[in-house]
Amino acid sequence: METVIQRLNGDLPGGNELYIKRDDLLPFSMGGNKVRIAEAFFQDMREKGCDVMVVYGSRHSNLCRVLSNLCCSRGVDCVMICSHEDKEETASTNNTYLIEWAGAQVVHCPKSQIALTVERVMEDQMARGKRPYYIYGDKFGRGNEGTAAKAYAQAYQEIRTFEQEQGWEFDQIFCPSGTGATQSGLICGHLLAGDRKRILGVMISSRETQRAFDVIREGVKDYFLKAGKELPEQYEQEILLLDDYRQGGYGRYDERIESCIHEQYRRNGIPLDPVYTAKAFWGMQEYLKETGIKKNKILFLHTGGGPLFYDFLKKEGAKSGRC
Numbered sequence: 001m002e003t004v005i006q007r008l009n010g011d012l013p014g015g016n017e018l019y020i021k022r023d024d025l026l027p028f029s030m031g032g033n034k035v036r037i038a039e040a041f042f043q044d045m046r047e048k049g050c051d052v053m054v055v056y057g058s059r060h061s062n063l064c065r066v067l068s069n070l071c072c073s074r075g076v077d078c079v080m081i082c083s084h085e086d087k088e089e090t091a092s093t094n095n096t097y098l099i100e101w102a103g104a105q106v107v108h109c110p111k112s113q114i115a116l117t118v119e120r121v122m123e124d125q126m127a128r129g130k131r132p133y134y135i136y137g138d139k140f141g142r143g144n145e146g147t148a149a150k151a152y153a154q155a156y157q158e159i160r161t162f163e164q165e166q167g168w169e170f171d172q173i174f175c176p177s178g179t180g181a182t183q184s185g186l187i188c189g190h191l192l193a194g195d196r197k198r199i200l201g202v203m204i205s206s207r208e209t210q211r212a213f214d215v216i217r218e219g220v221k222d223y224f225l226k227a228g229k230e231l232p233e234q235y236e237q238e239i240l241l242l243d244d245y246r247q248g249g250y251g252r253y254d255e256r257i258e259s260c261i262h263e264q265y266r267r268n269g270i271p272l273d274p275v276y277t278a279k280a281f282w283g284m285q286e287y288l289k290e291t292g293i294k295k296n297k298i299l300f301l302h303t304g305g306g307p308l309f310y311d312f313l314k315k316e317g318a319k320s321g322r323c
Helices: 032-048 062-073 094-101 112-127 145-166 180-193 210-226 255-268 277-291 307-319
Strands: 005-007 017-022 054-057 077-084 105-110 133-135 173-177 198-203 240-242 296-302
Touching: 005 240, 017 173, 032 054, 032 062, 032 133, 032 145, 032 180, 054 062, 054 112, 062 077, 062 105, 062 307, 094 296, 094 307, 112 133, 112 198, 112 210, 112 255, 145 180, 145 210, 173 180, 180 210, 198 210, 198 296, 210 240, 255 277, 255 307
Parallel strands: 017 296, 054 077, 054 133, 077 105, 173 198, 173 296, 198 240
Antiparallel strands: 005 017
């Protein structure tokens, strides 16, 4: 399950060379990093003898889209717990439609009642004689961090292979950081390789920064524990989160993010979405300008979100009268 790494036109400020890993092109359910993570969850569910997948996310969720599709394709029931803020827009997205197409049972709840809803759904499934599997562990979303991290600990080797073929290493890797699973895995791969690069997560969610740090830390610890490997003592120093570029939180963006989407599509044919990838890409650009980093080789991990790109495209068409 490999994807290409390509150099983009138009290097970053400071003479930095920009490359992108196209995980949005992974060949299942419109691709994205969640294809790798979904496979890791599905394997873990099977190993634990469970027969119902319980997932959690918002109406934008790429993970819920891929997991519901994966379950449908393999004949496994899927329940999606969909949370929302009190005043959050509730209009359906393309991901919403695809989740419904896959036949997932959708359970709505306020964000303040996620744990209670998870508990109720799990109890309901067990009362039906099922063995439910909640992807995040317990009802508070703890206990299964290492499973998702495993996917990108393995994917890190693809980056290493590319570097070996080129005869050099990347200095920095940037990725969107939401649930933290992708960044956790990349850090694990980096620690196992013992290389010198930095893994920087650009926060795109409303999650409190310390909580995000703790989730990534637990992901790294859990992965090394399950893999039976020794965790380096100073591993926490490798958890680098950029929390200045999230523009108010998950799903929120402004004309700067819109401009980033337009520019990268016109210049490189790269579809970025405003919820995850464009926000992280813009944050990366701003960080490099602000810090004055020069002449580095930079890799941006495109984590997917194709359906959300088309949501944005439809809104742009409506604004211009072309929809």
